[in-house]
Amino acid sequence: MGTKVCLVGGRTGGQTAGDMTGLAVLGGVALALTGAPLLADPALLEGDAGFGAYLSAECVACHGAGADAAGIPRSAGLERAMFVAAMLDYRTKARPHPIMQTIAARLTDPEIAALAAYFETAGDRSGQGKMR
Secondary structure (H helix, E strand, O other), X not given: OOOEEEEEOXXXXXXXXXXXXXXXXXXXXXXXXXXXXXOOOHHHHOOOHHHHHHHOXXXXXXXXXXXXXXXXXXXXXXXXXXXXXXXXXXXXXXXXOHHHHHHHHOOOHHHHHHHHHHHHHOOOOOOOOOOO
């Protein structure tokens, strides 16, 4: 059996080095050759959107309706996997932004999953910029 490879947020996903063909590991998230994140912990994509709505007040203060005008990306409508990947990158400091690093560091995995579920269903991102 090969060595286990850590894919997401410091967790071992159970993949061996031999299983990693066609993947690149960037910022704690495995990326398929298509660039889509492949998360080692599928539970991170199964959050409770109702709990996410409850948690979202701090997020929407900056990433809500007026965000784009201020040059801040909106969270509404962001795909779950992309939201989770971004938050895990902030948590591990692979993505630079001191405020977001601090916020992500205090979120648990279930809270990140819940926020991802909520924001994916919270609105349309057509015409919106990329999440930083």
